[in-house]
Amino acid sequence: MSRGQAKVQTSAELPRPEVIALPGTLLTAESLHAALQGCxxxxxxxxECATLDDEVARLAAxxxxxxVWVGHSxxxxxxxxxxxRHPHAVEGLVLLAANARAxxxxxxTRRTAQLRAAQMQGLAAxxxxxxxxxxxxGEDGRLxxxxxxxxxxxxxxxxxxxxxxxxxxxxxxxxxHTLAMPLLALSAAxxxxxxxxxxxxxxTLSPTGRHRCLAGAGHLFPMQHPAWVAAELLHFxxxxxxxxx
Numbered sequence: 001m002s003r004g005q006a007k008v009q010t011s012a013e014l015p016r017p018e019v020i021a022l023p024g025t026l027l028t029a030e031s032l033h034a035a036l037q038g039c040x041x042x043x044x045x046x047x048e049c050a051t052l053d054d055e056v057a058r059l060a061a062x063x064x065x066x067x068v069w070v071g072h073s074x075x076x077x078x079x080x081x082x083x084x085r086h087p088h089a090v091e092g093l094v095l096l097a098a099n100a101r102a103x104x105x106x107x108x109t110r111r112t113a114q115l116r117a118a119q120m121q122g123l124a125a126x127x128x129x130x131x132x133x134x135x136x137x138g139e140d141g142r143l144x145x146x147x148x149x150x151x152x153x154x155x156x157x158x159x160x161x162x163x164x165x166x167x168x169x170x171x172x173x174x175x176x177h178t179l180a181m182p183l184l185a186l187s188a189a190x191x192x193x194x195x196x197x198x199x200x201x202x203x204t205l206s207p208t209g210r211h212r213c214l215a216g217a218g219h220l221f222p223m224q225h226p227a228w229v230a231a232e233l234l235h236f237x238x239x240x241x242x243x244x245x
Contacts, residue, residue, distance in 0.1 A: 016237055017068050017091040020059070022046055024073030024097075025162045026127060026151040032072060034226035038234055041070065046078060047158025052165040053085075060086035068240070070233065072096040072222050073194065074166055080202070081169060083179050092182040092240055093206075094233055097191055097219050099198035100205065102171030111163045118156060124148035134193060136218045143223065172205060183209040184236045186229060188217035 019041035023031045029043035036043075044062065049055040059082055068091050071079035076098025083090040118126045127148040137143050151159075183206035187199035196213045203209035214221055214228055222229050 016241065017066060018042065018063055019233075019237070020044060020063060020067045020069050022059075022069065022071040022075030022079055024071075024075050025166070026123065026131065026147075026154050026159055027072070027075075028150045028153050030146070030150060031220075031223050032070070035222045035229035035233070036070070037226070037230050039230075039237060045154060045158065046075060046165065047154065047161040050161055050164065052078070052081065052168055055161070055165060056082040056085055060089040063089055066091035068092040068094065068237065070094040070096070071098060073098060073219065074162055077169060078165060080172065080179075083181060084172065084177060087180065090181050092184075092236065093179070094184045094186065094236055095199070095202055096186045096222050096229065097188065097194040097199070098185070098202060099194050100172040100202055101198070103167045103169045108167060111167055115160060115163055118159060123151040123154070123156065123159065127151040135220050136190065136192065137220060137224075143220070146223075173201070177205060179206045179209075182206060182236070182240060184232065185209065185211045186221075186232055187211065187213045188219065188221040188225075189213055189215045190218045191221070193219045 019039050021032050021036055021041045021043045023029065023045060028045055032043060044059060046055065049058055056078060066089055069079040069082060076095035079093055080095060080098060080100060083093055114126060114130060117130065128144055132144045132147055183203060185199035185202040187196040189196060200211045203211035212232055214225060217225050
């Protein structure tokens with residue numbers, strides 16, 4: 001190759017952007033481990049900073065180049081606001097069971113009660129008695145035990161910060177915001193916390209947004225149906241490579 005000539009990379013040779021995953025409330029990296037197989041993702045557990053502004057600034061500063069952010073539940077909501085405030089840090093978004101609603105008064109009583117219960121009874125008891133029923137996982141003792149274990153690993157201080165993020169987040173619908181980066185919103189048909197309509201709305205925030213819904217699943221579908229999430233994520237990453245050829 002002569003001087004001044006640049007090698008033309010094929011789509012197979014083009015490097016993928018870094019993938020950074022954000023688990024939901026009281027969930028650790030283990031909640032997304034199986035769903036992230038094949039993409040060498042880095043996981044950041046939420047709750048390092050006391051405010052949402054500081055947390056998204058911390059996350060944006062953690063990557064030297066635009067990354068693909070994969071967020072489940074609160075993790076997806078935080079990724080959405082990171083994209084709004086720090087678009088230079090975002091190559092693409094994959095939002096699992098998330099929404100674009102504002103925090104406000106909605107859910108304030110529930111969050112206060114959850115924090116009080118965690119302080120008095122412990123995070124494992126909260127996960128077993130409150131979160132598991134809300135996730136509609138029935139009598140799956142193994143999954144309930146895993147939720148309790150992850151909740152304890154997150155810890156009370158991070159949980160308090162996570163609740164603050166949910167309470168103070170502004171909405172992206174009134175006024176309506178537009179995001180320039182590619183966006184994939186994944187939902188589950190039986191999710192009552194972030195129903196498919198929320199993800200369908202998320203997809204409209206990006207000109208190239210897409211929504212995919214999994215039948216017969218609920219809010220914890222990244223843990224219960226990780227192969228489906230992994231396939232959708234890899235397809236999304238490959239589509240990003242195609243656009244940069």
